[in-house]
Amino acid sequence: MFKKLFGRGKKKKKEEEQEQEEIEFKEEKPEEEKNTEETQEGTGGVFSKFKTHDPDKVEIEEKEEEEEGFFSRLKNGLSKTRNSFASQVQNLFTGRSKIDDELYEDLEEILIQADVGVNTTMKLVDELREKAKDQGVKKPAELHDIFKEQLSDILSGGVDDVYDEHQLTILMVVGVNGAGKTTTIGKIAQRAKGNNQDVLLAAGDTFRAAAIEQLEEWSNRVGVDVISHQKGSDSAAVAYDAVQAAKSRDVDLLIVDTAGRLHTQDNLMKELKKVRRIVGRESDGARVEVLLILDATTGQNAISQAKTFNKDVKVDGIALTKLDGTAKGGVILAVKEELGIPIKLIGVGEGIKDLQDFEPETFIDALFD
Numbered sequence: 001m002f003k004k005l006f007g008r009g010k011k012k013k014k015e016e017e018q019e020q021e022e023i024e025f026k027e028e029k030p031e032e033e034k035n036t037e038e039t040q041e042g043t044g045g046v047f048s049k050f051k052t053h054d055p056d057k058v059e060i061e062e063k064e065e066e067e068e069g070f071f072s073r074l075k076n077g078l079s080k081t082r083n084s085f086a087s088q089v090q091n092l093f094t095g096r097s098k099i100d101d102e103l104y105e106d107l108e109e110i111l112i113q114a115d116v117g118v119n120t121t122m123k124l125v126d127e128l129r130e131k132a133k134d135q136g137v138k139k140p141a142e143l144h145d146i147f148k149e150q151l152s153d154i155l156s157g158g159v160d161d162v163y164d165e166h167q168l169t170i171l172m173v174v175g176v177n178g179a180g181k182t183t184t185i186g187k188i189a190q191r192a193k194g195n196n197q198d199v200l201l202a203a204g205d206t207f208r209a210a211a212i213e214q215l216e217e218w219s220n221r222v223g224v225d226v227i228s229h230q231k232g233s234d235s236a237a238v239a240y241d242a243v244q245a246a247k248s249r250d251v252d253l254l255i256v257d258t259a260g261r262l263h264t265q266d267n268l269m270k271e272l273k274k275v276r277r278i279v280g281r282e283s284d285g286a287r288v289e290v291l292l293i294l295d296a297t298t299g300q301n302a303i304s305q306a307k308t309f310n311k312d313v314k315v316d317g318i319a320l321t322k323l324d325g326t327a328k329g330g331v332i333l334a335v336k337e338e339l340g341i342p343i344k345l346i347g348v349g350e351g352i353k354d355l356q357d358f359e360p361e362t363f364i365d366a367l368f369d
């Protein structure tokens, strides 16, 4: 779906100019740093052959530079996990002379330490043992490629469905406070707008005045409208108004922010369910998706949060933020394996370009290359 949000629109001149403004969460970037990420297309990730709806305007060479930039941002963002988890795995496979129980036990330990989680760790190691046996692998170094394939298999999968890009999409964004909801909403809005989509925001976190203000700030930066009510008002009423406005204004993408913390978790979930119900009821056939924002630095907590959210408001996709802030990036495997929900986006820094479409193979390459 984010391929659509980020990758498939046609560009108007005006928006191409706006696209050049690199919006950073913390600081503005110089104008000449163009944001052309949203021109990526296809299922082959950033290395797939570049296609554009407007080939005259974007040079292939520029695109290749862009792709390198994208990849090095990803690599840099993952440097903590690369230096810890990935290099330990690499050293294990290249530094041992034979494949024995000790090697598998050490691999288990590395995986557990990297927040891969017990279940996923056991599955990976058991499978690796079997594959090594079946394939008659004798040298530990040969296990590395099999292992990388296993990681890629876990992370792949999930729907990459195609649908009418002119139809309204409503993205309800949920997650606990501080996970990066507002920032992610701002970045998605900016990228979608740069991709010639009409975007509207809804300030559904009515619990905190600061949340409404933050979203309004983002709407100003990006140049999109926001529907907001006063602090303390009913967030389902905000969502209702926003959906009506989105329909009457012929908007392509409505992003609904929601609260991340209330007095009790029960209240929060009741509120989210109500917002989801109202959005669904009023959507008139528009595509509605729930995007859960998870902070990678919270490790296994992120898994239990996701289970809770998914139980009450069915989650369609996950954005895993702050991967740059942890050496335990293995949590991404636990998220995908234990929840079975596709990871759509990853955050590897605070800049707009650090919110990336999740491409499993590119991710594995960036981790181990």
Ligand SMILES: Nc1nc2c(ncn2[C@@H]2O[C@H](COP(=O)(O)OP(=O)(O)OP(=O)(O)O)[C@@H](O)[C@H]2O)c(=O)[nH]1
Binding pocket: 025, 175, 176, 177, 178, 179, 180, 181, 182, 183, 184, 211, 214, 260, 321, 322, 323, 324, 325, 346, 347, 348, 349, 350, 354
């Ligand atoms: N390093 C890093 N920081 C991030 C990333 N994503 C978000 N942040 C930062 O995380 C902090 C919290 O982000 P917010 O967007 O305010 O989080 P929120 O979930 O809306 O939380 P509240 O504002 O408390 O509701 C901000 O300082 C962001 O810049 C990321 O991928 N990497």
